[in-house]
């Protein structure tokens with residue numbers, strides 16, 4: 001696995017909003033098939049990093065590549081290229097049913113015809129435990145089901161790289177375990193996952209490596225059990241005085 005070419009790379013990646021520097025000179029790569037967990041305190045720049053990868057924000061310093069090619073263009077082009085993402089605040093089309101939301105994501109994100117997406121969308125509903133809500137208006141779903149739908153919509157584009165932004169917060173222990181199992185299944189199909197998460201035990205259960213950001217800079221990267229023992233990580237992230 002270490003000899004494989006990275007699916008995603010960032011080199012000298014930087015982003016500022018006016019005078020506020022949010023990401024600075026970030027370097028990392030993600031290997032195909034791995035789960036990379038991203039940790040960092042609030043405001044560390046994690047979601048901004050996802051916005052740069054997904055194309056929600058497109059002006060930045062440095063370079064991002066996906067499968068060896070520079071990552072450019074609007075979000076729909078990046079979806080079609082194989083990048084799916086969730087948003088921290090789920091934003092489904094509330095006046096459409098759960099199933100309709102999936103079909104829209106699948107057709108928009110993959111360029112297929114609606115009728116060609118029904119089968120895969122129904123399999124995803126099943127996998128994300130949403131089949132019983134298939135005909136429910138998305139605006140009336142519970143928070144847990146909205147999070148499931150957010151993940152289902154990202155899967156509907158058929159991603160090779162899946163970006164997950166804080167999907168475990170607020171779940172019970174059982175729901176958290178089920179989510180970890182689901183992410184393991186997704187990974188076992190060869191999908192590469194980058195997961196921003198504050199719920200550390202969920203991340204530790206599935207991540208192959210962790211990347212830790214603080215004030216837009218990488219402060220640690222590596223095997224999870226070693227990274228969380230790192231003194232700087234303990235100090236800035238876990239609130240432990242060195």
Ligand SMILES: Nc1ncnc2c1ncn2[C@@H]1O[C@H](COP(=O)(O)OP(=O)(O)OP(=O)(O)O)[C@@H](O)[C@H]1O
Pocket residue numbers: 017020022040041042043044045046047048049
């Ligand atoms: N569009 C924007 N305009 C101005 N400042 C922004 C914008 N988006 C993000 N920021 C600022 O960039 C910094 C990093 O935000 P970001 O959302 O990337 O952090 P985060 O690590 O994802 O935090 P959290 O864990 O709270 O989600 C914050 O100070 C935020 O206020």
